[in-house]
Amino acid sequence: MKRPYWRTLAWRLTLAFVLVSAAALGTVGFISSAYTRSEFNALLGAQAQESLTAQVQSYVESNGTVSGFRPAEGPPRPGNRERGGDRGGSPPRPSGVSRSSWLVLDAQRQAVFSTPNIRQGTRVAQPEGTRVMVGDRVVAHLIPSGIRARPDRRSEEFLTRTARAIGWSMLAATALAVLMGLLVSRTLLRPLSELRRGIRALQRGEAPTAPATVRKDEFGEVLHAFGEMHQDVVRSQQARRQLTADIAHDLNTPLAVISGTLEAILDGTFKPTPERLKRLHQETQHVSQLVNDLRFLSLADAGELHMNRRPTEVEAVIRGAVTNFEEVARQQGVTLETQLEVPGTKAPLDVVRITQVLQNLLSNALTHTPPGGRVIVTAGHGPQGLAISVEDTGSGVSPKHLPHVFDRLYRGDQARSTVGSGLGLSICKSIVEAHGGTIGMTSVVGHGTTVSFSLPLPATPT
Structure with a gap:
């Protein structure tokens, strides 16, 4: 209306x-x-x-x-x-009372003519007035008559x-x-x-349009801020729809395999061999892992992801995570190295969660590194505290995918989260940020990828 x-x-x-x-x-x-x-x-x-x-x-x-x-x-x-x-x-010389705005007094200060307020001959003693001179002689005085x-x-x-x-x-x-x-x-x-x-347009879910005019005042700042917010909301809506579709797809595939295999076993088409049961178990674990990952991220979004942080020796945590992948690297023909420059350094860490971050990054690096390549884990002191990175000489990530690799269930040709549940890098980001740190990725297609994250250190040695 x-x-x-x-x-x-x-x-x-x-x-x-x-x-x-x-x-x-x-x-x-x-x-x-x-x-x-x-x-x-x-x-x-x-x-x-x-x-x-x-x-x-x-x-x-x-x-x-x-x-x-x-x-x-x-x-x-x-x-x-x-x-x-x-x-x-x-x-x-008109006779009668004068209506002049000025009264003339003679040398003895007597009224020369009458006005409505003063009669002729009345002596006026007030000193105000203007003297009228003829030669050197004062011949009269002028004072206001009140008219x-x-x-x-x-x-x-x-x-x-x-x-x-x-x-x-x-x-x-x-x-x-x-x-x-x-x-x-x-x-x-x-x-x-x-x-x-x-x-x-935001209420209708439409994409934002560019403003008709570009302003450089406070209104322009408000419009610019609203435009950015509108774009973020639209991206969030699209991401939510895509996330729902991806979750449905990732859940539907293993469930379809489990359901089809079980129906075939019940119909007598398949026999319940150990191989088929093992496959059903793997698909069940995949679904369970996906559900656990989603629950983890939902807790992180709600701000209820609690970290059991305590002073921990950083080098021991890193070496423990690397040791678990040494046999996998040897079987793939990949050299796994460490360059740790944090002897005796302790930081407030949740050991289980940081180990989970390192395992996710090492798993991705080994998955995308061909035989003969190398995976290097480094740790040292940086401007933001403790700096840890996992570098590989694998296929790399395309520049168009780099801004989205930490998005949930993002699917790209070279995206690092295409193996497993597709939530590994998102979980790594949530854990690092819960520790007050930052994480990022750099990559060159055909030369390799480096994932680095930093964790704050206490002001004084622990």
């Missing part, structure tokens, strides 16, 4: 982007408009003060005194700041146009914020869409 667009994360991101942008733009617009009007009014006040100063000076120069002065009402006009009407440009200067029609039109421009700019910026929000939300959510498609 497709969810409504207004409930999607893209819509919420876009809305949040727009709201934040609108709040920021509204704040900036309000502050800009208020600041513009305030500064413009301050400019009008300063112009009014300059004009009034010029009027007072002109009036005093013409009349000799400031008495009887009346300011020109209305905003100052260019060209009328220094000279006025009567006698050399004195301004007109705000009102802008004229053209000034109001200017302020209105300025506020309108700020408003349109805010509207355009908000529209741009909407577009940017849509673009940013699409850019941010595209990796999530790819991740969602990948999850659905």
Whole structure:
């Protein structure tokens, strides 16, 4: 069921982007408009003060005194700041109360004319104000009257146009914020869409597809990690299906031999000769060994594979495992050698399990080494602790099979686990890793194979 667009994360991101942008733009617009009007009014006040100063000076120069002065009402006009009407440009003298934003005081600080707050002739003692000079003589003082200067029609039109421009700019910026929000939300959510498609493909068991775009940010790292996980899950699913098929095959073959032989004996077709009974016993042992190996690996997977580790002399364990194969090597015409450089070295080992690892590796090496070849077991100290390897001069393993030789029941033309249950190398890997070590294989086709594993040693000699 497709969810409504207004409930999607893209819509919420876009809305949040727009709201934040609108709040920021509204704040900036309000502050800009208020600041513009305030500064413009301050400019009008300063112009009014300059004009009034010029009027007072002109009036005093013409009349000799400031008495009887009346300011020109209305905003100052260019060209009328220094000279006025009567006698050399004195301004007109309207009667009544003045609405000027500045009050003129004479030299004795008495109001020259009336305002709504101060009557004519009232003495004003406040020290604030601007002195009006004519020559070297103070003829008047200017103080704020408390009346705000009102802008004229053209000034109001200017302020209105300025506020309108700020408003349109805010509207355009908000529209741009909407577009940017849509673009940013699409850019941010595209990796999530790819991740969602990948999850659905994973649920369907499909192989992962390469991302449409390669990103180098955190989303790219998440997509890359999910892609690797998807591949691992698909490989695990395929391996599980292949493992099930291989186990069924390996169990079916000996069981078919046992069942067919027993039916033939019961029907009287075959006689229960010692040879036939021996073959049935071998097939039964094969099935039993396979079941035991699977149980061993299941314990390792569940983390319940317990190792009985105790300080053990390494050289004695290796020589004991090699001794068991000396007769087999002699019968096959293969030289079995040891190169042990660990005299007196002790390590915490499960003797039974490590012997099992060595026997599996020696059995594989002898199986794939032709007569006249050699199998060499070496042991020494390496960067990761105790280093043990089994090298042969056999047929080798193809490079395409090397990454999979430790997989369970892996079948390859030259894979080392094709003899027996097919789980030998997997068991070796589980045992070595349970000891805290690592195992690996190197091989050259036609020249031989080397299986090496390392085991940690205690920090101090045991």
